[in-house]
Amino acid sequence: MSRVYILSLVFFILFSCSETANDVVIDPELQPYVDRFLAEGSKRGVDIDLTESGLDMFFEEDISTPDYAGICRYRLGANEIGIDKEQWDQSTESRKEWLVYHELGHCVLDRSHRNDQFENGMWKSLMRGDLTGNQNRIPLCYIWDRDQYFIDELFDENTVAPDWVSKTFDYNDKPIRGEEILTLDPETESFNKFLAAGIENFEIEFTHTRTRAGAFTSLLYGGSGSLEYNIVQFNHDNNDVFIGNDLRGCLRIPFENMAENKLTIRQLNGTTTVFVNEEFMHSFPAYKEPILRVWNDGFSQFTQIQEFGMWSIN
Numbered sequence: 001m002s003r004v005y006i007l008s009l010v011f012f013i014l015f016s017c018s019e020t021a022n023d024v025v026i027d028p029e030l031q032p033y034v035d036r037f038l039a040e041g042s043k044r045g046v047d048i049d050l051t052e053s054g055l056d057m058f059f060e061e062d063i064s065t066p067d068y069a070g071i072c073r074y075r076l077g078a079n080e081i082g083i084d085k086e087q088w089d090q091s092t093e094s095r096k097e098w099l100v101y102h103e104l105g106h107c108v109l110d111r112s113h114r115n116d117q118f119e120n121g122m123w124k125s126l127m128r129g130d131l132t133g134n135q136n137r138i139p140l141c142y143i144w145d146r147d148q149y150f151i152d153e154l155f156d157e158n159t160v161a162p163d164w165v166s167k168t169f170d171y172n173d174k175p176i177r178g179e180e181i182l183t184l185d186p187e188t189e190s191f192n193k194f195l196a197a198g199i200e201n202f203e204i205e206f207t208h209t210r211t212r213a214g215a216f217t218s219l220l221y222g223g224s225g226s227l228e229y230n231i232v233q234f235n236h237d238n239n240d241v242f243i244g245n246d247l248r249g250c251l252r253i254p255f256e257n258m259a260e261n262k263l264t265i266r267q268l269n270g271t272t273t274v275f276v277n278e279e280f281m282h283s284f285p286a287y288k289e290p291i292l293r294v295w296n297d298g299f300s301q302f303t304q305i306q307e308f309g310m311w312s313i314n
């Protein structure tokens with residue numbers, strides 16, 4: 001009888017061990033981002049139980065690997081994610097979310113880096129990593145609702161390419177220009193203009209020349225007095241155009257750099273399109289509020305604007 005009892009006890013202990021959940025310890029400041037990751041997974045039919053993998057997630061003062069904002073380590077079957085405290089404190093919300101999702105992609109979804117790009121140069125995955133050479137200059141477009149695609153892809157690598165990758169517009173499909181609402185003097189280098197009234201449908205077009213090497217030309221537009229904006233910036237040394245907002249970049253596109261270059265921005269019925277020298281560059285969602293301010297102060301160097309106009313369109 002006693003032997004049976006001992007065997008049962010041993011069996012019970014073994015059984016209990018295999019059922020014991022792994023520890024999950026997450027810094028309270030990181031918890032909301034982990035909760036959001038789990039909710040995004042559930043929305044897509046991927047239900048995750050963190051106790052299966054175990055997870056220890058904490059801030060580190062100085063991550064031993066240079067240039068890393070976060071790191072996922074597998075140690076003896078336990079998962080741990082270290083987040084660099086200094087970089088975290090300097091990050092925007094979108095950058096924090098992307099970082100946590102990326103590290104959870106490694107440690108919880110068992111994903112490795114994915115560095116392929118769409119035909120227009122945009123990254124296919126927020127799991128891009130270990131970038132080399134010029135790749136560091138290409139931003140991840142985690143803005144303008146495009147984060148939804150990257151979250152889809154995080155949970156399903158076979159997510160189809162979104163239409164914003166391949167959609168193009170023709171410069172010659174010109175909207176009708178209405179009232180001219182802003183002009184600048186020829187040879188303007190730096191400006192900061194407030195409009196009399198907010199405008200949602202508009203076209204801005206100007207030509208510019210660079211005055212020396214190292215030149216870059218920018219155009220920013222947004223609401224009045226806010227620190228939020230959309231930006232288009234020419235890099236005349238690398239011959240590419242950077243498109244993004246105050247939070248981060250969306251992409252960089254090569255352009256044919258001429259002695260004089262023309263930028264056209266059309267925002268019409270919720271969509272913005274950008275052309276350089278009448279070549280289509282990219283389209284993206286219109287700015288979230290009516291535009292009240294247009295400027296380049298502090299963002300352009302060594303260029304002169306020759307002909308500038310801003311019109312209402314419909």
Ligand SMILES: [Zn+2]
Binds near residue numbers: 102106113127128129
């Ligand atoms: Zn990584």
